[in-house]
Amino acid sequence: MQTAEPTGRFLIRKAEVSDAEELALFAARTFSETFGGENTPEDLALHLAKAYGPAQQGAELRDPAWTTLLAEEGTTLAGYAQIRTGPAPSCVTGESPIELYRFYVDSPWQGRGVAGVLMQAVKDRARRRGANSLWLGVWERNARAQAFYRKHGFVKVGRQVFVVGTDPQTDDVMLSPL
Ligand SMILES: CC(C)(COP(=O)(O)OP(=O)(O)OC[C@H]1O[C@@H](n2cnc3c(N)ncnc32)[C@H](O)[C@@H]1OP(=O)(O)O)[C@@H](O)C(=O)NCCC(=O)NCCS
Numbered sequence: 001m002q003t004a005e006p007t008g009r010f011l012i013r014k015a016e017v018s019d020a021e022e023l024a025l026f027a028a029r030t031f032s033e034t035f036g037g038e039n040t041p042e043d044l045a046l047h048l049a050k051a052y053g054p055a056q057q058g059a060e061l062r063d064p065a066w067t068t069l070l071a072e073e074g075t076t077l078a079g080y081a082q083i084r085t086g087p088a089p090s091c092v093t094g095e096s097p098i099e100l101y102r103f104y105v106d107s108p109w110q111g112r113g114v115a116g117v118l119m120q121a122v123k124d125r126a127r128r129r130g131a132n133s134l135w136l137g138v139w140e141r142n143a144r145a146q147a148f149y150r151k152h153g154f155v156k157v158g159r160q161v162f163v164v165g166t167d168p169q170t171d172d173v174m175l176s177p178l
Contacts, residue, residue, distance in 0.1 A: 017058055027052050027057065031047070047164045097135050103119075138174060139171055
C-alpha cells in the first residue's frame with residue numbers, strides 16, 4: 001500500500017523495493033560525507049561495501065522487520081530513515097522498543113526543518129507498528145545529531161560499540177518514549 005503523506009514542501013513516503021538503487025547511492029554518499037573525514041579510507045571502503053549497495057538495500061526493503069521512510073522534495077531525495085525490530089541493548093528498558101537504525105538528511109536540507117518532519121513520521125510509524133519507545137545509537141563524536149535527538153525527546157541511556165571497517169567506535173545509546 002502506498003502511504004505518502006504531504007507534509008509542507010516534503011513528501012514522506014514508505015520506500016518500495018524499486019527504490020533500492022537510489023537509496024543505496026544516497027545512503028552511501030551521505031554516510032561518506034558525514035563520516036569520511038574521520039575514518040581511514042580503508043575503514044570507510046570496508047564499511048560502504050558491507051552496509052550499502054542495491055542488493056543490501058533491496059534486502060532491507062523486502063525485510064518485514066524494517067520500515068524505510070523517504071523524505072522527498074519534488075523528485076529529489078532529501079533524507080531517509082529506517083526503523084527495525086530486533087534485539088536491543090540491555091540499557092534500553094521498557095516494553096516494545098524499536099530501533100531507529102539510520103537517519104540521514106542531505107546537507108542542502110540540514111537545518112531547514114526536514115529532519116523534524118522526518119522524525120515525526122518515524123515516531124508515527126513506530127507507534128503504528130506497536131512500539132512504545134524508540135532507541136538509537138549515535139557516534140559519541142556526532143554532536144550535531146545528538147543535539148537534534150535531544151530536541152526530539154531522546155535521552156542518553158548507555159553506550160554500545162559500532163564497528164566501521166576494522167575500527168570499533170563508541171556510540172551513545174539514546175531512548176525516547178513514544
Ligand atoms: C542529524 C541530522 C538529521 C539533524 O538534522 P538537522 O536538520 O541538521 O537538525 P536541526 O538543525 O534541526 O538540529 C540540529 C541541532 O544541532 C545544532 N548543531 C549544529 N551544528 C552543531 C555542532 N557542530 N555541534 C553541536 N550542535 C550543533 C543546531 O544548532 C541544532 O540545534 P538548535 O535547533 O537548538 O539550534 C542532520 O544534521 C544529518 O542528517 N546529519 C548527517 C547524518 C547524521 O549524522 N545522521 C545521524 C546518524 S546517527
